[in-house]
Amino acid sequence: MSGGRGEGRDRADSSRPARTGGPPGAAELAGFSAARPRPSRIAAYAGLALLGVLVSLAGSLVQPAWFPGGLLIALAGAGGLFYGGRLLTGTQMGALAPAIGWFVTVFLLLSGRPEGDYVFGDELGLLLYMLGGTAVAVMCATTSKVPQPAIRTTRSGT
Numbered sequence: 152m153s154g155g156r157g158e159g160r161d162r163a164d165s166s167r168p169a170r171t172g173g174p175p176g177a178a179e180l181a182g183f184s185a186a187r188p189r190p191s192r193i194a195a196y197a198g199l200a201l202l203g204v205l206v207s208l209a210g211s212l213v214q215p216a217w218f219p220g221g222l223l224i225a226l227a228g229a230g231g232l233f234y235g236g237r238l239l240t241g242t243q244m245g246a247l248a249p250a251i252g253w254f255v256t257v258f259l260l261l262s263g264r265p266e267g268d269y270v271f272g273d274e275l276g277l278l279l280y281m282l283g284g285t286a287v288a289v290m291c292a293t294t295s296k297v298p299q300p301a302i303r304t305t306r307s308g309t
Contacts, residue, residue, distance in 0.1 A: 192240065195239065195240060195245075196240070196244060196245070196248040197248075199232075199236045199239075199240075199245065199248040199249040199252070200248045200249060200251055200252035201252060202232055202236075202249055202252070203229075203232060203248070203249030203250060203251065203252025203253035203254075203256070204252045204253070204255075204256045206228050206229050206232050206249070206253060207229070207252070207253040207254075207256035207257050207260070207284075208256060208260075209225070209228065210224075210225030210226070210228060210229060210280065210284070211225075211256075211257065211260050211280070213225050214276055214280050215276055218276055222276055222279055222280060222283070225280060225284075226280070226283045226284060226287060229253055229284045229287055229288070230287040230291065232249045232253075233246045233249055233250055233253075233287060233288050233291035233292070234246065234291045236248060236249045236291075237291050237292070237294065243292050243293070246288065246291040246292040247288075247292050250288035250291075250292065253284060253288065254284070254285065254288070257280070257281060257284065261277070261281075
């Protein structure tokens with residue numbers, strides 16, 4: 152019997168992708184693809200990390216200068232960069248790349264100089280800048296989806 156039950160199932164199963172143990176598209180849903188990233192995407196992440204360094208340097212100079220307002224300006228700039236990176240790339244790594252550059256720079260600025268000087272003015276501003284920037288980075292990196300435009304360019308069902 153050539154049309155038996157086993158043959159039909161074998162043909163149907165051979166066209167399906169192999170199961171990886173998780174739900175389909177789980178790697179893409181998490182923001183990290185299993186495929187090797189393109190060089191353009193790697194360059195975008197490196198550029199975003201460099202922007203994170205620059206925003207961190209600017210924020211570390213602005214926040215102690217005009218304490219309450221400067222802190223808000225510095226955190227708004229960092230949040231804008233993190234969320235902009237997320238929108239630009241459409242992945243969580245787009246928010247994490249500038250956040251890593253930002254955090255490493257803040258950590259290096261905290262280490263100070265041998266004379267005991269450091270960039271940040273007071274301890275309260277330092278604590279709020281570090282915790283606030285980290286919280287903003289986590290919020291931007293863990294948003295569930297990048298918002299889609301409200302206007303559709305195609306008809307539904309096509």
